[in-house]
Amino acid sequence: MRLVHTSDWHLGHTLRGEVARDYEHAAFLAWLVDTCVREAADVLLITGDVFDSATPPASAERMWFELLAAVRRARPAIDVVAIAGNHDSPARLGAASAVLRELGVHVVGGLPRLGDGALDLDRIVLPVAGGRGLVAAVPFLRPVDLVGGEGDDPLGAIYGEVIAGARARRRPDQALIVTGHLYVAGADAQYLSERRVSIGGQESAPLRLFPDDIDYVALGHIHRAQRVGRDSIRYAGAPLPLALDEAGYKNQVVAVEFAGGRIRDLRSVLVPRVIDIVRVPRRGAAPLGEVLAELGRLPQLVPGDPARPYLEIVVALERPEPKLRAAIEAALEGKRPRLVRLGVELTGDGGALGDGVVRQRLAEIDPREVFVRLWARDHAGPPGDAVVAGFDRLLAEVQGDREDLAS
Ligand SMILES: [Mn+2]
Numbered sequence: 001m002r003l004v005h006t007s008d009w010h011l012g013h014t015l016r017g018e019v020a021r022d023y024e025h026a027a028f029l030a031w032l033v034d035t036c037v038r039e040a041a042d043v044l045l046i047t048g049d050v051f052d053s054a055t056p057p058a059s060a061e062r063m064w065f066e067l068l069a070a071v072r073r074a075r076p077a078i079d080v081v082a083i084a085g086n087h088d089s090p091a092r093l094g095a096a097s098a099v100l101r102e103l104g105v106h107v108v109g110g111l112p113r114l115g116d117g118a119l120d121l122d123r124i125v126l127p128v129a130g131g132r133g134l135v136a137a138v139p140f141l142r143p144v145d146l147v148g149g150e151g152d153d154p155l156g157a158i159y160g161e162v163i164a165g166a167r168a169r170r171r172p173d174q175a176l177i178v179t180g181h182l183y184v185a186g187a188d189a190q191y192l193s194e195r196r197v198s199i200g201g202q203e204s205a206p207l208r209l210f211p212d213d214i215d216y217v218a219l220g221h222i223h224r225a226q227r228v229g230r231d232s233i234r235y236a237g238a239p240l241p242l243a244l245d246e247a248g249y250k251n252q253v254v255a256v257e258f259a260g261g262r263i264r265d266l267r268s269v270l271v272p273r274v275i276d277i278v279r280v281p282r283r284g285a286a287p288l289g290e291v292l293a294e295l296g297r298l299p300q301l302v303p304g305d306p307a308r309p310y311l312e313i314v315v316a317l318e319r320p321e322p323k324l325r326a327a328i329e330a331a332l333e334g335k336r337p338r339l340v341r342l343g344v345e346l347t348g349d350g351g352a353l354g355d356g357v358v359r360q361r362l363a364e365i366d367p368r369e370v371f372v373r374l375w376a377r378d379h380a381g382p383p384g385d386a387v388v389a390g391f392d393r394l395l396a397e398v399q400g401d402r403e404d405l406a407s
Pocket of ligand 1: 008221
């Protein structure tokens with residue numbers, strides 16, 4: 001049995017909220033279909049964050065359905081298994097489950113339960129590849145999924161129940177694969193490009209969630225491909241860079257071959273990058289004169305080019321420069337790369353708020369720190385305890401809403 005494991009596509013993603021990624025996603029999905037053919041895949045496993053948001057644009061949903069059709073056309077017997085991640089709407093992703101099941105596509109949005117509240121193992125533990133494999137498809141677990149889990153370790157209780165159910169159904173020569181969309185302790189969270197999510201009050205799941213008799217653990221959520229603990233516990237990582245600082249990372253999928261139910265071969269397959277990320281200067285910041293000279297050497301735009309590189313510029317300034325953007329835009333006139341981020345590092349001592357804030361993206365700074373800095377700019381003394389506590393309460397409410405919305 002051969003399996004291709006991929007994750008965290010984030011269809012509908014926009015770079016820095018502005019630049020659509022459709023061209024790259026379309027190229028990746030076409031490549032993925034070819035890869036399933038080349039690898040003679042019996043199973044395509046997608047471990048969450050199919051979409052970037054709970055309400056993806058219709059164009060992203062169309063890409064998803066077209067991928068399913070294309071991969072089944074290319075490999076008519078392939079089983080596709082997909083779970084929801086924290087970005088997906090479980091209800092929306094799962095809405096077409098009944099139709100898709102008829103086509104060999106198994107989508108697990110929310111954790112399936114029976115009328116009496118017990119886990120619906122027939123919908124979670126899925127035979128694949130004509131019975132050569134068994135996939136225990138556990139999606140990202142939300143508070144509503146954890147209600148049945150008693151005690152102080154609801155996550156452990158649910159995985160324990162699913163794995164026990166899978167063991168009871170498993171034949172000796174059948175490969176057992178378990179999925180998860182979560183942060184497993186010990187994983188390198190660089191390139192998470194994600195907010196931390198907690199499951200049942202836990203920010204990370206322990207490795208012991210996945211006992212040794214599981215042949216392969218397919219994980220999603222962290223965007224950097226890696227093994228955790230043993231070689232057969234893998235994050236496939238995202239297929240595209242989802243932030244500019246991921247320029248140097250090689251995106252990939254995992255190809256796994258099983259024989260007699262055990263892993264025979266496990267390889268990373270690199271995803272070709274169709275749009276480059278260019279940074280001026282290559283690292284750090286440079287004075288405006290140097291930056292403009294380097295921009296002058298960039299290649300010229302060929303009209304209709306769908307793959308213009310993303311350009312990040314970081315200028316070192318001694319003092320604020322009101323005409324900075326106009327100067328940069330003039331230098332970029334007719335150039336191939338497109339400006340995605342213009343950063344400034346103030347080298348003088350008049351930076352005040354700018355010093356720390358401009359260097360990092362606002363979204364990367366702890367919201368409370370932003371609040372305290374803003375307060376410090378406008379007030380002589382620090383905010384009182386009651387003000388900080390009030391802010392924290394508001395923040396918790398807003399972030400709670402955001403997790404529920406899974407955006
Ligand atoms: Mn993700």
